Amino acid sequence: ERQELGRELRNELLTAEKFVLVISGHEKLQQNNRSLRRLVENRLPFLNPMNLLQVEILKRLRRDDDNLKLRDALLITVNGIAAGMRNTG
Numbered sequence: 001e002r003q004e005l006g007r008e009l010r011n012e013l014l015t016a017e018k019f020v021l022v023i024s025g026h027e028k029l030q031q032n033n034r035s036l037r038r039l040v041e042n043r044l045p046f047l048n049p050m051n052l053l054q055v056e057i058l059k060r061l062r063r064d065d066d067n068l069k070l071r072d073a074l075l076i077t078v079n080g081i082a083a084g085m086r087n088t089g
Contacts (some may be wrong), residue, residue, distance in 0.1 A: 053075040
């Protein structure tokens with residue numbers, strides 16, 4: 001069920017991105033906002049490791065749902081990514 005949900009969410013994201021690009025007439029997201037694009041690109045080297053860590057934690061939580069340390073670690077990654085993105089989405 002979770003994997004199917006993940007596939008559905010990824011498909012929805014790709015569909016939404018395509019529609020945004022068609023409506024905006026852009027070839028890529030944030031095309032007309034260079035400063036925002038630069039902000040996001042500068043943060044990615046710090047956020048990508050947290051994203052990878054989050055994936056690993058989620059895999060482990062699926063095997064050990066009651067592990068409070070893993071739940072805490074997941075919340076830390078969620079908060080870290082949110083703080084890193086700030087107002088960029």
